Each structure stands twice: as structure tokens, then as C-alpha cells.
Amino acid sequence: MDREKREQLIEALNGLSAEDEAAVLANARNAVSLLAESGLDWADVIIQVARPEGTFSADFDHGAIDIDSDDDDSPTPLRLGDADVGRVLHALRARDDLSPETRAELDDFAGELAAGRLDSGDRAYVLALAGRLGVGRP
Incomplete structure (x- = not known):
């Protein structure tokens, strides 16, 4: 849309x-x-607002989620299917306040998801960004 x-x-x-x-x-x-x-x-346009305590584990040194995974005790984001990640990407891309670089990154992720090649690190990034920006998830 x-x-x-x-x-x-x-x-x-x-x-x-x-x-x-x-x-x-x-x-x-x-x-x-x-x-x-x-x-x-x-279902594509109504997205449930995420509650940080229900979506991600707390991480004392990196906020709601640590996508670096360098410390072996980093929390793992909830695993979502392609349709759910697609809805989160759609909601993120609909925002007016994204930088051109972030928007280009999200567009690339959407293309990768459509091609079935969005890897787990990029999924974690999308979910972490959604959580930080208060964008809902399914």
C-alpha cells in the first residue's frame, strides 16, 4: 500500500x-x-503492538536485544515465519521517519525475504529495529 x-x-x-x-x-x-x-x-495492516517483555529477553548491556551474539548469552528473538517478518517489514517501511540508508536496507531485506534468502541475522536485525522503534509485530 x-x-x-x-x-x-x-x-x-x-x-x-x-x-x-x-x-x-x-x-x-x-x-x-x-x-x-x-x-x-x-491481517496485513493491523499489527499487534509488541510488548518488549513478551518479544525479547532483557539484556543488561544492549537494551532489549543483542544482535551481536558475541557473548554466548545473548537473548534470542522470537522466531517468526516469512509472512510475519514480511508484515513487520511492511510496517517498518511505512514509517516516514526512516533515514534513506535504513529504508534502502529494509527494501533489500524485503527483496531477500521474497526470494527466500533472508538469513537469521537479518531477521534478528528487523525484529530488533521493530522493537526499538515500537513497531508492532503479528
Whole structure:
């Protein structure tokens, strides 16, 4: 879903609280139509907000997760399937506040995931970044 459609979807969802029932229905249908046009369903756009204590083990010297794995006692992020990692990548890439370098990295990861070649280190990086930025995961 591109940024314009995303903003239209947000506007449609905000319109669900309108006083006029016809406007509510029109906004609901618009939201469903925007999803269909983008080839998405609700599971693709509604991502549960991650709770650090449920997603990653605490690590006293590196915050919520240590992706370096140099100390042999680094926590391991929860393993997610390709579809779940794809949703997290989609949510990260939808952010407006990413640096061009980070965005390019995430685009590369999405390509690797689509080709079935995203390795465990890159998966850990994606999940760690999502946790640090407060981006939800499935």
C-alpha cells in the first residue's frame, strides 16, 4: 500500500466515528475497497503492538536485544515465519521517519525475504529495529 492509499485508509477509518450512519457505511466500504485495491487484508495492516517483555529477553548491556551474539548469552528473538517478518517489514517501511540508508536496507531485506534468502541475522536485525522503534509485530 502506497502512502497516499495509507492516508486514505486512515481517513476512512477515522470516518467510522461520524454521526451520520450513511457516512459511516461509506467510510467502511471505502476502507475495504482500499485494502482490496492494494491486495491486502486486515491481517496485513493491523499489527499487534509488541510488548518488549513478551518479544525479547532483557539484556543488561544492549537494551532489549543483542544482535551481536558475541557473548554466548545473548537473548534470542522470537522466531517468526516469512509472512510475519514480511508484515513487520511492511510496517517498518511505512514509517516516514526512516533515514534513506535504513529504508534502502529494509527494501533489500524485503527483496531477500521474497526470494527466500533472508538469513537469521537479518531477521534478528528487523525484529530488533521493530522493537526499538515500537513497531508492532503479528
